[in-house]
Amino acid sequence: MKATSAQSSGPAPGSRPAGAGGQVGTVRSAQSVGSAQSVGRPRPAAAARTADERYRSVPGLVLASARRFGEAAAVLDGEVTLSFIDLARDMERLAAGLVARGLRPGDRVALWAPNSASWIVAALGVQAAGGWLVPLNTRFRGGEAAYIIDRAEASMLLAVEDFLGVDHVAMLAEAAPETAARTPVVRIPGPGQGDGAQWRELLALGGPAEFAEVRRRVEGLGPDDLSDIIFTSGTTGSPKGVMLRHGASLRAYEAYNLGFGLGPGDRHLVATPFFHCFGYKAGWMLSLLAGAATVPTAVFDAGRALADIERLRISHMPGSPAIFTGLLDHPDRPDRDLSSLRVAAVAAASFPDRLVERMRDGLGLQVVMTGYGLTENHAIGTFTVPTDPDEVVNGTVGRPAPGVETRIVGPDGCDVPDGEPGELLLGGFAHMSGYYDDPAATAAAFADGWLRTGDLAVRDSQGYLRITDRLKDIYIMGGFNVAPAEVEKTLSAMPPVERVAVVGMPDPRFGEVGAAFVVPRTGMTVTPAEVIAYARASMANYKVPRRVEIVEQLPVNASGKVLKQSLRERLA
Structure with missing residues (x-):
């Protein structure tokens, strides 16, 4: 039976009160169709049932972890140390306070703060009270935050008192006084x-x-109840609210840990933002699952991170290629004791050649993993495992997670053979429950029950996937398809190049040609002619950019994603 996206058919358990708009439901798991693949990785030996079956909800996990791990450290945040028992206690206290303030099951609560112990307690308190968490990006300006607060119909805002000299609440009031006036703030x-x-x-x-009401609500939470509305970054339009569930979150990151290998007593340095799934679900929530201590990092600084790894005996660390390059290139690295650091997870569909080798040699890592996911699939899709060789980690995003199925299809919707590019579709347990109050966008996100990722991928004969580009970014030069990500990766290998973005631009002869925007490394220079000469020596002629601009920075959104439409408009 094929999976189908859920449509509104009355309120689900834990749904918002009557009168609040939106779509509620669970997308049924996809079964094998055509050449769908799901690599049969075994469940952990100690887990006869998956985490969603054992704990049912994230607050249920917290209570179970308090019983399992007791006074062991759960969060280490500067002068703040919380044990697993402390975290469960503070979760219930905050939830009881929210209930006393009138929070009802299904109410949305926005959370606007950097990585910290209080972020974790706030999120858990909202969920234990039956609310739906709406994380806000700390880079947002007032108007951007107001859009999401209004779109999610948030009943309350939990906001940091002050961060890096910015008063978020004052910024909201200045940009959107009506939103600020009707939204209670703590x-x-x-x-x-x-x-x-x-x-x-x-x-x-x-x-x-x-407190009695909180206990009743936590006991009533089930795997299919909503836990969050996480808004997409909106590179091609207004952000959409992705509705995610307790059970799928727990199951997804128990599976992810087959690659990451976090366990009791480990120390998990999380510099990736909590407002993203990578910092939240694959970050502190995974630590709670594994019995490890989360070390939140609000602002990444390579020198401080190296000191923390040494002082706190950090064992695991997720991050972007830029984070790990920063650690490797920092002058303090050779003098730091990094022997505790064993595992790193790199968040990128493509990263520079030899990075894995450099990370092993320069940081002493035993395991470097990578993977692929998108928020609409609870940010789980594929990942590598410790037994995968470096060339697999450096060149692919691994194989499907347990319970996740993949198809690669052509423009006609039919499966393509291994080795041929096509759009990646995802099936399985982890589909979102829809976009909040947007049934049309929800329907467009699925094809016959499979989640459309919008990413082009190639699968090899062993089931490993390589993401080649975003479907919408491909341009056609003289009849040849060009994947900007491939060109970007090649140009990024130039020693003076820090970052590069490639887009297609109209051309009267070839239809479209490539244009590259290049950011030089600090203290280095590079010319357009040098970039073009390097490209000609490194790739087929039709892939070589016909125009190169040297820029100080690339336009990015609040999540750090390059705004390619802005680059296209600049060319126009």
Whole structure:
């Protein structure tokens, strides 16, 4: 039976109160269709049932972890240390305070703060009260935050008191006074801070009746109930709210840990933002699953991260290629004891050649993993495992996670043979429950029950996938398809090049040709002629950019993704 996307058919358990718009439901798991592949990785030996079956919800996990790991450290945030018991206690206290403030099951609560212990407690408190968490990007300006607060119909905003000299609440009030006026705000402590007047008041607000109600709500949560609305970054239009579930989140990251290998007593340095699944679900939530300690990092600084790895005996670390390149290139690295660091997860569909080798040699890593996912699939899709060789880690995104199926299809929707490029479709348990209050966009995201990723991929004979580009970014030069990501990866290997973005531009002779925007490394220079000469020596002629611009920076959105439409408009 093929999977189908869910349509609204009445409120689901834990759904928002009547009158709130949106789509609720669970997308049924896809079964094998055509050449769909799902590599049969075994479940962990100790887990006869998957995490969603054992814990049912994220708050259920927290309570179970408190029983399992007790006084062991769960969060290390500067001067703030929380054990697993502390975290469960503070979750219930905050949830009781929110219930006392009138929070109802299904109410949306926005959270606008950097990585910190209080972010974790706030998120868990919202979910234990039956609310749906709506994380906000800390790079947002006031108008951007207001759009999501309004779009999600958030009933409350939990916001950091002050971060890097920015008062987020004041910024919201200035940009969108009506939104600020109708949205109650509770200030929460910043990174490394355990206290604040409004925070302390909220934690103390609940009484016996509210604690009893919290216990009732947590016991009533099930795997199919919504946990979050995480808004996409909106590179091609307005952000859309992706509705995610408790159970799929737990199951997905228990599977992910087959590659990451986090366990009791490990120390997990998380510099990836909590407002993304990579910092939240593959970050602190995974630590709770594994019995490890989360070390939140609000602002990444390579020198400080190296010091933290040495001082706190960090064992695991996720990050982008830029984060690990920063560690490798920092002058303090040779003098730091990094012997505790064993595993790194690199978040990129493509990264520079030899990076894996450099990370093993320069950081002493035993395992470097990578993977692929998108928010609409609970950010799970494929990943590599410790037994995969370096060339697989450096050149692919691994094979499908347990319970995830893949198809690669051509423009006609039919499966293409291995080795041929096509759009990657995902099936399985991890489909989103839809876009919040947007049934048309939800329907467009699926094809016969398979989630359309919009990414072009190639699968080899062993089932490993390579992401070649975004479907919408491909341009055709004289009849030849050109994948900008391939050109970008090649040009990024030039020693003076820090970052590069390639887009197609109209051409009267060839239809389209490539244009490259190049950011030089600090202290180095490069000319357009040098870039073109390098490209001609490194790739087929039709792939060589016909125009090169040297720029100080690339336009990016609040999530750091390059805004290629802005580059196309600049060319026009």
